Every structure is written in structure tokens, then in C-alpha cells.
Amino acid sequence: xxxxHPTMLRGLVALTLIAAAALPLLAPxxxxxxxxxxxxxxxxxxxxxxxxxxxxxxxxxxxxxxxLAGYMLGFMTPESGGASFWLSLPVALLAVAVVxxxxxxxxxxxxxxxxxxxxxxxxxxxxxxxxxxKIGGGSDGMYIYxxxxxxxxxxxxxxxxxxxxxxxxxxxxxxxxxxxxxAIVKSPFGHALQAARDNEKRALxxxxxxxRLRLVxxxxxxxxxxxxxxxxxxxxxxxxxQMLGWHxxxxxxxxxxxxxxxxxxxxxxxxFALIGLEEILKSSFEHWKLIKGLIIIAIVFAxxxxxxxxxxxxxxxxxxxxxxxxxxPADGTPDPANRRAEAPGTNPQAQTRGEFQHV
Amino acid sequence: xxxxxxxxxxxxxxxxxxxxxxVASGLTxxxxxxxxxxxxxxxxxxxxAYLAWWIAAYTGSFMxxxxxxxxxxxxxxxxxEEIFVKRMIGRDHLAQVLLSFGLILVxxxxxxxxxxxxxxxxxxxxxxxxxxxLTDILSYPVYRIALCVVCLVLAALIFFVIQRTRLxxxxxxxxxxxxxxxxxxxxxxxxxxxxxxxxIALAALGGIxxxxxxxxxxxxxxxxxxxxxxVVVLGGIGSVAGAAIGALMIGLTDTFGxxxxxxxxSILIYVLMAGILLWRPNGLMGKGN
Numbered sequence: 001x002x003x004x005h006p007t008m009l010r011g012l013v014a015l016t017l018i019a020a021a022a023l024p025l026l027a028p029x030x031x032x033x034x035x036x037x038x039x040x041x042x043x044x045x046x047x048x049x050x051x052x053x054x055x056x057x058x059x060x061x062x063x064x065x066x067x068l069a070g071y072m073l074g075f076m077t078p079e080s081g082g083a084s085f086w087l088s089l090p091v092a093l094l095a096v097a098v099v100x101x102x103x104x105x106x107x108x109x110x111x112x113x114x115x116x117x118x119x120x121x122x123x124x125x126x127x128x129x130x131x132x133x134k135i136g137g138g139s140d141g142m143y144i145y146x147x148x149x150x151x152x153x154x155x156x157x158x159x160x161x162x163x164x165x166x167x168x169x170x171x172x173x174x175x176x177x178x179x180x181x182x183a184i185v186k187s188p189f190g191h192a193l194q195a196a197r198d199n200e201k202r203a204l205x206x207x208x209x210x211x212r213l214r215l216v217x218x219x220x221x222x223x224x225x226x227x228x229x230x231x232x233x234x235x236x237x238x239x240x241x242q243m244l245g246w247h248x249x250x251x252x253x254x255x256x257x258x259x260x261x262x263x264x265x266x267x268x269x270x271x272f273a274l275i276g277l278e279e280i281l282k283s284s285f286e287h288w289k290l291i292k293g294l295i296i297i298a299i300v301f302a303x304x305x306x307x308x309x310x311x312x313x314x315x316x317x318x319x320x321x322x323x324x325x326x327x328x329p330a331d332g333t334p335d336p337a338n339r340r341a342e343a344p345g346t347n348p349q350a351q352t353r354g355e356f357q358h359v
Numbered sequence: 360x361x362x363x364x365x366x367x368x369x370x371x372x373x374x375x376x377x378x379x380x381x382v383a384s385g386l387t388x389x390x391x392x393x394x395x396x397x398x399x400x401x402x403x404x405x406x407x408a409y410l411a412w413w414i415a416a417y418t419g420s421f422m423x424x425x426x427x428x429x430x431x432x433x434x435x436x437x438x439x440e441e442i443f444v445k446r447m448i449g450r451d452h453l454a455q456v457l458l459s460f461g462l463i464l465v466x467x468x469x470x471x472x473x474x475x476x477x478x479x480x481x482x483x484x485x486x487x488x489x490x491x492x493l494t495d496i497l498s499y500p501v502y503r504i505a506l507c508v509v510c511l512v513l514a515a516l517i518f519f520v521i522q523r524t525r526l527x528x529x530x531x532x533x534x535x536x537x538x539x540x541x542x543x544x545x546x547x548x549x550x551x552x553x554x555x556x557x558x559i560a561l562a563a564l565g566g567i568x569x570x571x572x573x574x575x576x577x578x579x580x581x582x583x584x585x586x587x588x589x590v591v592v593l594g595g596i597g598s599v600a601g602a603a604i605g606a607l608m609i610g611l612t613d614t615f616g617x618x619x620x621x622x623x624x625s626i627l628i629y630v631l632m633a634g635i636l637l638w639r640p641n642g643l644m645g646k647g648n
Contacts, residue, residue: 117588125629293464
């Protein structure tokens with residue numbers, strides 16, 4: 001585990017933020033748009049981690065919430081101009097919250113493999129709803145010709161048609177989502193959610209409303225994914241059923257695992273890494289998906305701890321930190337995957353057994 | 360709707376349900392016995408159909424395509440079990456989901472390289488061409504009837520193997536309690552491999568059998584995967600009888616849904632699934648209800 005002095009860490013965060021904010025002033029437009037896209041995927045990965053990492057529930061319908069919010073923007077954008085940001089965003093998020101509450105309440109009645117299958121099925125239900133019916137232009141999708149307008153008392157505050165402005169909005173939203181997620185994870189709610197993940201029976205017997213905790217986490221997570229979907233639809237000016245498809249859900253899951261589930265920031269880094277990698281592969285190989293598939297398989301077998309594990313293999317470990325198993329990540333949550341990576345002597349199957357057996 | 364049209368729709372629904380059962384029974388066996396969630400199941404359904412088209416295009420024989428497609432898929436299943444799936448037994452579901460997602464991308468892209476992404480159709484064997492004239496305007500293809508018969512025979516075979524043979528006894532014991540079966544010295548891990556390969560072969564067989572009555576296209580596996588999942592959720596993990604009930608329910612719901620409520624038909628099966636989940640979260644025949 002690489003640990004930085006708190007002052008150094010703060011300095012690094014400040015530097016990263018300044019560099020991120022300065023990007024549109026320095027880089028060509030293409031990179032600004034690409035960075036916006038990567039940050040939006042980072043937001044989806046961040047939101048999914050609340051359910052997968054902190055809730056211990058492998059959900060495969062997150063793309064459905066991402067896409068649903070995008071379609072809501074499409075429905076609310078008039079033909080002559082942009083939709084009002086202040087109206088369309090809350091309506092889109094409300095729609096996602098309602099759908100996520102229904103899907104979550106039904107799916108959370110199940111456990112393990114069932115939960116994976118049920119979330120996948122409900123997610124695909126939304127996919128086929130937009131794919132097979134005419135409500136959103138069918139399989140062709142629909143265009144959103146105007147970006148939402150952020151106006152106050154009739155005056156346009158920010159012109160989102162400018163890609164640098166849009167970039168800054170996305171950056172601000174991502175930072176907001178990271179702060180919100182950190183607050184959730186550190187709150188009593190977040191602790192109870194993690195307790196239910198680690199030992200459901202004990203959490204139940206201590207009187208925690210496990211079902212309700214998980215449902216709230218599921219809905220909050222869906223709404224953050226919805227925010228990313230709304231912004232993504234605005235950025236590309238186009239929504240298609242593929243935005244809701246489970247291949248996107250699974251790709252986001254790869255980002256979460258790649259970045260590490262133990263921290264709030266990990267999935268965001270995982271998203272940047274995977275999006276960057278995809279971009280390089282796309283431009284170099286015709287059959288880049290084959291390589292993407294092989295990389296995912298390699299991650300499963302060689303890097304269950306994600307990028308953090310890779311960094312530990314490459315960078316020498318400092319000797320003055322005591323036993324590695326006692327080290328917890330910056331946000332104070334112990335993570336089974338990381339502990340496994342740090343203590344090579346332990347049996348990697350031992351800690352997954354518990355979850356495996358009650359299926 | 361007169362009685363004859365109803366009978367035709369009923370037959371269509373049964374036939375759809377029977378094909379669904381073939382594919383889903385492979386999936387539920389792999390879940391129940393290996394404890395491994397295999398999202399790539401639909402990809403093998405697609406691959407089977409493409410293999411059938413490819414072999415039929417070269418040899419001109421549907422029967423060769425059928426045998427060849429199933430054999431290739433079975434061997435592929437054995438290989439995959441040896442290389443990847445064996446290492447997934449006992450790993451958490453997240454790792455299994457990611458591995459099978461990676462496999463889907465690889466299989467899709469290999470299919471693209473070998474067979475392209477065009478939509479194809481496969482001709483049924485000559486002696487099954489033609490249709491039975493029911494009335495002046497209504498006829499029913501012979502191949503669809505043959506398909507029903509083949510699926511019924513295969514379903515009976517699956518039940519016979521599981522309920523009446525030594526192999527089936529090991530499979531049932533393993534589904535009941537994996538560690539105990541292993542502790543008793545039963546060669547359960549070897550059986551695992553054949554169960555996985557058999558499951559893959561059943562998925563491919565489903566794809567091959569429907570190739571003469573529907574089109575062969577790249578995305579055909581995804582739809583089938585979701586439907587198979589719904590079947591397994593309805594029937595209960597590891598239960599072949601549950602898969603049979605679930606598959607027939609979905610086949611009939613979908614077919615009659617398209618007749619009576621065309622605009623809602625794609626939603627109906629999920630409403631059915633939601634209802635079953637409210638009533639029995641572990642499926643109709645699942646353990647722990």
C-alpha cells in the first residue's frame with residue numbers, strides 16, 4: 001500500500017483539480033470532449049460502487065438508469081431550443097428514482113446469483129422498451145439538437161454549447177458527486193450499509209433495516225448514474241437504446257473492479273483507465289473488442305485488486321508501515337480484495353466462501 | 360379467435376418454450392452444480408447458430424451442421440472449463456460476471472473475424488421442408504412440428520439422465536451439497552467439466568435448432584440470455600423441472616401476449632417475473648422458499 005503524507009495528499013488533490021480545471025484552456029477541443037466523456041463514465045462507476053463495493057450487491061442494470069435519464073432529457077427538449085436545466089434535470093432524476101425504487105424493491109428480495117439475474121432482466125426490460133417501441137425513436141434512438149439552458153430570470157448564465165463550459169459543468173458535478181459519496185460512506189447510513197454487506201444476519205439482529213438501507217443506496221446510486229446519463233445525452237446530442245444495454249453496465253462494473261472497490265475515488269480512476277485504454281485500442285486495432293475482452297479476463301485472474309495491486313507490484317513497498325494487513329485505505333474502509341492482495345499467504349478463496357455458500 | 364388459430368398459436372408457444380427450456384436447462388445446471396454464473400451462455404447460442412450456418416453452407420447438409428455444431432461447442436466447453444471456469448468455482452460472483460463478460464467480447468469478436476456480421480438463414484433438411492395444409496389459408500411448417508418432437512425427446516433424455524443414471528445421481532448430490540459430495544470421494548470435479556460442456560452444447564443446440572425458422576444474427580444471443588435468466592429466476596436455480604415450467608410459461612406468455620396485447624408483449628414476461636418474485640423470491644421450484 002502506498003501511503004502519502006496528508007499534506008502531500010492535499011497538495012496532490014489541489015494540483016490535480018487545478019490541472020483538470022485548466023485543461024480546456026490548454027488542450028484542443030477533442031481532448032476536452034474526451035475528458036468530459038471520461039469524467040461522466042467516472043461518475044457512473046462512482047455511483048455503481050455504492051451498491052457493489054459498499055453494499056456488496058452485484059447490480060447489472062445501472063446502464064438502464066444512465067440511459068433513462070438521457071431519454072428523459074430527449075423527451076423534454078423542445079424542437080426549437082434547449083430544455084430548461086432547472087426543470088429537466090430534476091424531472092429526469094425523479095423518473096430515475098421512481099423506476100429505481102420499483103426495480104430495487106423487487107430485486108432486493110433476492111440474493112446472490114438471483115440478484116444479478118433479476119437486475120439484468122429488469123435492466124434489459126427498459127432496453128427493450130426503448131428498442132422495440134416507438135416512444136424514443138425505436139432502435140434508431142433520438143437526437144437532442146440543443147443542449148439544456150442554464151438560465152436565471154430569463155438570462156442565460158452559462159452557454160453549454162461551448163465545450164469548455166460544458167466540461168467545467170461536468171467537472172463540478174463530478175467533484176460534487178465525489179464529495180457526496182464520501183459523505184455518504186462516512187455517515188452512519190454508510191457504516192450500516194457496509195455492516196450489512198459484511199454480515200447481514202448480524203446487522204439484522206442489531207436492528208438495522210437492511211432492506212431499506214440497501215434500497216436507499218440503490219436509488220441514490222441510480223440517481224447519480226442518472227445525472228451522468230443526463231449530462232452524457234446533452235454532450236453527445238443523441239440517445240440510443242444501447243445506452244441502457246447491459247454491456248454498458250458490465251463495462252462500468254469492470255471500471256469499478258479495475259479501480260478498486262475500497263475507496264470512493266478508485267472507480268473514477270478505473271473509469272479513466274478503461275476509457276483511455278479503449279480509446280488507444282480503438283485507434284490501433286480493428287478487432288479491439290477482442291483485446292478488451294482478453295484484458296478483462298486477465299484482470300479477473302491476475303489483478304483482482306485492480307490498479308492499486310498493479311501499483312504495489314511495480315512500486316517498492318516502504319518497510320516502516322507495520323503489518324500490511326492492518327493498513328486500511330484513505331477513507332478508512334477495509335476491503336477484502338485489497339487485503340487479499342496485500343497478504344499473499346492467505347487463501348484467496350477463504351473470504352469469498354462465506355458469500356458463496358448461502359446462495 | 361377460432362379454435363384452429365388458437366391451436367396454432369398454442370403450438371407456437373409450446374415450441375418457443377421448448378427451445379427456451381433447452382437453453383435454460385443448460386444454464387440452470389451450470390448455476391446449480393458448479394455455482395458459476397455464466398453470462399456467456401447466450402453467446403454460445405449465437406455461436407451454435409453461426410456454426411450451423413457455416414457448416415451447412417459448406418456441406419449443404421443440415422444434419423451435419425447439427426452434429427458438427429454441437430460437437431464443436433462441446434469441445435469448446437471442455438476447453439473453457441479447463442482453462443477458465445475451473446478457477447472460477449468458489450470465487451465471488453463479481454469475478455464470474457466479469458470473466459464471462461470478457462468471454463462474450465472475445466466470442467463476439469472471434470465470430471466477427473471467422474463468420475462476419477451478416478444476417479443469415481439456414482435451410483431445414485429437405486425431408487422436413489414443406490408444411491401441413493390445415494385449411495385453405497392456414498398451414499403449419501413440418502419443421503416446427505419436428506422441432507417440438509426433438510425438443511421433447513431431448514427434455515425426456517435430460518430428465519432420464521438426471522433422475523435415473525449414476526451420472527445424474529452425482530449431479531443431484533453435487534447440487535445438494537458440493538463439499539459433502541467431494542468429501543465422500545465422488546469424482547465430482549470431473550463431472551463438473553462435462554456438466555459445463557453439456558450446458559454449452561445445449562445452448563449451441565438451441566441456436567442450431569432455431570436457425571431454420573428464424574434468422575442468424577450477431578445479437579441473437581443477448582435476447583436469449585435474458586430470457587434464459589428469467590426462466591431460471593422463475594423456476595429456481597439448479598432445478599431442471601423448474602426450468603421446464605418457467606420456459607413453457609414464458610413461451611406461452613410471449614406468444615399469446617403478441618396476439619392479444621401486441622404493444623405490451625415485450626413487457627409482459629417481466630411483469631410475470633416480478634409477480635413470481637413477489638410470491639416466491641427463490642423461484643417456483645427453488646430451495647429456501
